[in-house]
Amino acid sequence: MTTQSHIKSTARSLPIALLRARETVMAPIRDMLQGIQITEQKWRILRVLDELGEVEQSTIAHEACLLLPSVTRILRTMEADGQITRRQDSDDKRRTMVTITDAGRSILKENLATSLAISSDIEAQMGREKLDQLLDLLEELQAVKV
């Protein structure tokens, strides 16, 4: 007898289901990003910066779902590539404030159509109602304290 008869099978395992679902959703987005030499993480950072304006790195980490050490590293190359700028906050010198540049915004703008098309495609296949239901459930799951 295998141990698995006691553990929930991977087929209905929540962590793996979430991972697989994400792979499905990300596949076309990765295709899009690969064409413009940018990673999924950088894409998320650009979107957060465009959405929130100038923010500190911790906020980026939280909003883009990254760890601070990753943010430090990624921003270093993004700054070198001219997609963002950084400056020390004068009130609290521990803080580094980050802003998106025009070059960064261009990347968003140039891929806006493709990005929307991918979302629409998924929505068309799943249905708006089910998609909203899924987002609600995911939000609820995030709120679970473990």
Added chain:
Amino acid sequence: MTTQSHIKSTARSLPIALLRARETVMAPIRDMLQGIQITEQKWRILRVLDELGEVEQSTIAHEACLLLPSVTRILRTMEADGQITRRQDSDDKRRTMVTITDAGRSILKENLATSLAISSDIEAQMGREKLDQLLDLLEELQAVKV
């Protein structure tokens, strides 16, 4: 005007919602695994091997949602640590067949109770019905072709 007024905000973005939900679910599992010096990926591989018996590496990659190069690397250390064994298939010499060892099974067995407790906790907070609904929707999303 920011670009974001055109793109769906990250707050209701499916990729990020999936990522955040996964972080929530994995947090306690990572805590459990850190105590026994094993990674999340190795845990998934052990579970797949326990569930399916002797399989080839491609199957592990597919079932555990990993890429083949990652599997190659991870199995190398798992073999060195005595958690799995590998042998070349005699019929098709391209294939490498992988088996879980007793030591590998022990890891599963020793963490079975904790693993179940975590699942139960999430189920208790979300409710069985909603959890099933979520798993159904995730399965449906995986089936979407993009």
Added chain:
DNA sequence: GCTAGAAACTAAACATGTTAAGTAATAAGG
């Protein structure tokens, strides 16, 4: 004001993710 603690970030080490390229074995076509 001083000091202990916390917060924001950085650095480093190791594991994994991801892509591209390469090898060996098999399958498919002609």
Added chain:
DNA sequence: CCTTATTACTTAACATGTTTAGTTTCTAGC
């Protein structure tokens, strides 16, 4: 048969994930 394509896997290079430890700056309590 023989060539070509495909499959299963490996290697390498670079990016990110993850943990631990360290630095600087701020905050709270005394």
